[in-house]
Amino acid sequence: MAKAIQKIAMNPSENIPYDKLVLSQKNVRRVKDGVSIEQLAEDIGRRMLLQSLNVRPVLGEDGEETGTFEVPAGGRRYLALGILIKQKRLAKNEPIPCIVNRSTATSAEEDSLAENFHREDLHPLDQFRAFKILSDQGLDHEEIAARFFVSSATVKQRLRLASVSPRLLDLYEKDEIRLEQIMAFSISDDHARQAQVWERINNNQHMQEPYYIRRLLTETTVRADDRRAVYVGAEAYDAAGGVILRDLFELDSGGWFQDAALLEQLVFDRLKVDAEAIRADGWKWVEAAISFPYGHTSGMRRVYAEPAELSTEEIARYDTVKAEYDALDAKYAEMEDADQEIEDKLDQLGAELDAFSDRPQVYDPAQKTIAGAFVTLGANGQLQIEAGFVRPEDEPRVETGDDDEEADGGDRDPSQADDVGANRTVVNGQSLNGASDTTEEPEDEGIKPLPERLVFDLTAQKTLALRNALASDVDVAFVMVLHALVLQVFYRFAKDSCLEINMVSNSFGQVQGLAETPWAKEIADRHEAWDRDMPDSDKLWEFLLGLDEASRKALFAHCASLSLNAVVEPWNKRPGALAHADALAATLGFDMVEAGWSPTVDNYLGRVTKARIVQAVREARGGDSAQLIDHMKKDLMAREAARLLEGSNWLPEPLRLDGGEAAADTAKTVTDDVADATLDDDAAELPAFLAGDADPLSDEPGTAVGEDTDHLQAAE
Structure with missing residues (x-):
């Protein structure tokens, strides 16, 4: 005969007044964890008690129930109810739903352990989806955060995770993908793109790291700290319909601008406006670009701004302030004790003098009419203006008198044009060209120009003699070579040197990022500093003679360095030159590691x-x-x-x-x-x-x- 299966009898549920309940010392929970008692009280006060207390009757010495019940499981709920009673939100004798366990088969400690041990927290995915449901029901981030005692940022993170592709969330539910990877995928809202990235990495565990997922999802975007994004600004980009991807789980420096094409167009549009505003200041031309290659100003002369001239009133004021400052400073130097009032007055006068020295720099309006400016973006996203560059075709023409000759004889063959006085004789007031060197002319009709061949012979002798003299004076020879180099480096098209020295300086503009290297920046700063001091080309010789020896040597080294070329080119084999470059480096003690x-x-x-x-x-x-x-x-x-x-x-x-x-x-x-x-x-x-x-x-x-x-x- 089969044995009957014993039926399970559930413990009865009773409503017991709160003042008949006491906290059991047999509760196994000792460590505070999770939501605080105060937060739990607020939650019970809003939605009432969702789970009954587990209680056991307190027995007297005779083994009979005393009418009081201890709470071995549900102690946190019991304490939270006590807080509500202290706040007068609950009566002391309020009936509390309780499950009464009168069985002796288990102990109170076992009941407490079982209630906590068999309880399992929500899977994170269930929490994400639950927050999403509450959001869909109309609750905003702040309200959800307040109800569940988390930060608003946490709610946003949970909602972002819930928006990841359902396919990826299913993989997460099956433990085939980690939470950190889901966080990385949450950067993008494009489920199709998320699927593409997963297909690309799912067969290679080394490509499944969160940082790599983020990189793939943002590889077609532009970082918010990129100079283009900083220049345009997030507000303008957003107003134009652009989307900014944000990472709620990692520092993202402002996120990523998703539409790179839109951002580029906004950059060009704003650059165009800024360039027109700069051109309206009087420049002949303005070129604008996000960046220019290294050496883009090669072949151009540069003019610089000068401090604005002081007016008569400003000069008078400067003299007055300077005199007052000098007198007060001399007086203070003779005083034995410090005087704060005098020090403050000296600071005030010094600041006013500094303002005179730091007055705005202005360009000559006449120079602006032949010069232009390059407008680009700096690494920090700020507009950078390089102004004062004169193109060769815009250089002022030197008057040679050709216009007058054309006016006198506009139909003349240019091939028959006279040099200055060469092969030209005057007979009865008429100019005859191409006369022979042996033609006899009456002495009383004027002195005839020297023959070209004779002039050549004489000047050849002068040249050799001058070479010999120059070779005996090292200092002057140094200045001569320096003069020739400076003309080619800073004036380009000037032909004012008698030395036939040609210098080639390759800018290597085809190398991306070369202009951003520390070496290129240092060379550019040094070149600009010298360029500012350069006089007109016809005054360069006196300028060089007036420099001290150290300055001349520094300028010579700068000019000579610009002609150095140690580039290996497959179409231009130069083994001797490259070996010489290595020898030079050894002489200088140069090393690329030490150079940075x-x-x-x-x-x-x-x-x-x-x-x-x-x-x-x-x-x-x-x-x-x-x-x-x-x-x-x-x-x-x-x-x-x-x-x-x-x-x-x-x-x-x-x-x-x-x-x-x-x-x-x-x-x-x-x-x-x-x-x-x-x-x-x-x-x-x-x-x-x-x-x-x-x-x-x-x-x-x-x-x-x-x-x-x-x-x-x-x-x-």
């Missing part, structure tokens, strides 16, 4: 093959460090290589001097044991996800599927 160069993703590692990246790390840090990255994809490998090479003083072959090759060869032969002993511990440590053995998609360790090693070698 270090390998980065942009300047080297991102532009070479994986084999080259691994080779660089092996040379600089040894074989163990190279093994840490040889299984990575190229973009991740380049970033980690940049970190490993930081502070290593490693240089690629084109930047090494004599001896650098030998050092590189020696570094290649470092054994793993030696590398372990010399490896920089901080540089060698990699995140756990980067230190795996091999790519799970690889057929062999360190080689990605489909990657042709032979092809890599051939490419090198």
